[in-house]
Amino acid sequence: MEILDGKKAAQAIKDELKMEVAQLAVEGKKIPHLAAILVGNNGASETYVAAKVKACDEVGFKSTLVRFEADIPSVKLLEKVQELNNDPDVDGILVQLPLPKHIRESDVIDAIDPDKDVDGFHPVNIGKMLQGLPSFVPATPHGIMLLLEHFKVETKGKHAVVVGRSNIVGRPMSILLSSNSNPGNCTVTICHSHTKNLKELCLQADIIVAALGKPEFVTADMVKDGAVVVDVGITRVEDSSRKTGFKLKGDVHFESVAPKCSWITPVPGGVGPMTIAALMKNTFVSCKLKN
């Protein structure tokens, strides 16, 4: 069993980006600039945004963090998005989700210029991804593909089972893995809450992507020997023995599943860092396309 070490792979990607940014600076060209919008003060969102800003610092990107109170009117938020769309210095715009309930998330995402939508959530980017055209691919699925690529995990002709059909992970993952690309060219089965024989399906899988958001849902009896297991789940589970009061758990019961795997991602330190690396990569590409 080998670890799909997301920290290591993400570091390699960030190191490369850092060099490329330094090169841009030498050539007197524009440096990538990511603008993040954070509404309210959800603990997890704070952590994610802070990690993204930190990653920008690491690779030498400019970053702007725009904060709003939880009760900001939708129209104000849309105005800010428009302002960032029009700002030629800003290459990437991300609005940290979830948003407060009075704001319709799709309105905000649709308002982002698709050419600055480095989170890859705009319908235009989703549609282009499905059509195999150049696009910003959502950061988590993109990060997983980069992780498989980094560790040279063979995917062609493999049977991948994706558990979960969310718009931001499960669905794009099923598209990317089944695309005519490398990594890619998997036969892909997408499973969800209405799937009847999930265990049997998982047992057929050469690659399992667990993205349903249920801690330790995938257990050893669902995984065949030699499988590759990618754990997208990251749930805060109460743990009074810890200073933070919680522990991060994935969707896979790591201790029992890991010994059966050829490759497995840890939680934390697997998909999470790759999501951020993918976001940095998207922002860099957005900047390069304008240079």
Added chain:
Amino acid sequence: MEILDGKKAAQAIKDELKMEVAQLAVEGKKIPHLAAILVGNNGASETYVAAKVKACDEVGFKSTLVRFEADIPSVKLLEKVQELNNDPDVDGILVQLPLPKHIRESDVIDAIDPDKDVDGFHPVNIGKMLQGLPSFVPATPHGIMLLLEHFKVETKGKHAVVVGRSNIVGRPMSILLSSNSNPGNCTVTICHSHTKNLKELCLQADIIVAALGKPEFVTADMVKDGAVVVDVGITRVEDSSRKTGFKLKGDVHFESVAPKCSWITPVPGGVGPMTIAALMKNTFVSCKLKN
């Protein structure tokens, strides 16, 4: 075994549309108007466009057929698309594919106003479909969903195997069948040229959608008893005994597969008529949204 009779289901949809159009006329409202662009004189394309125009007549839509020679410059075609985008009377625009090689199809599709893209090929519509938002769904997958709906074929919790990953059929089909909708909520496996154990996978399927474009590829030994089989293929195979010189063949070997099925589409008369019915339905919806 029962026949998923596309002619019958399409007729029912067209009859309903005809009544609704008559109602619009009574109310003095705008009548749906479909504009079709045909470039060159490919035999199959001529047939398809003629069938679409005929369907417009049947349901009482206005239709405009714009013809161009095969050597039309790309820019001229784009100008015409723009003109139709700007024409408030036109509700739906379709550009019959394939286009001559000197024209990039994605340029033309991207130029169509997404709100008039009744073929559902624009990235915005594809992206919204994937996100489960209201959108124009590509006519063939949409027609298949309408067919399953018409005959009340149970899909929830079933395992659907989609053979073929094309942008216009296989991929959207896999999304629609796995969506949280009715029909929908299938576990979906998408297969393609790199799939290794296609026969075993098909044998697991409660529903098979064959959309690979290889005549009579799916044979009885690949289909389990009681399966639902949807045949999207329609290939012209030479047949000198016929006046036309060809015979239409599906991707399924009907004679041997049909006896095993609970439901099966014939070719012709299955998916084909439904594609046109779905196009009419999309055009009607586009018109209604403006009324």
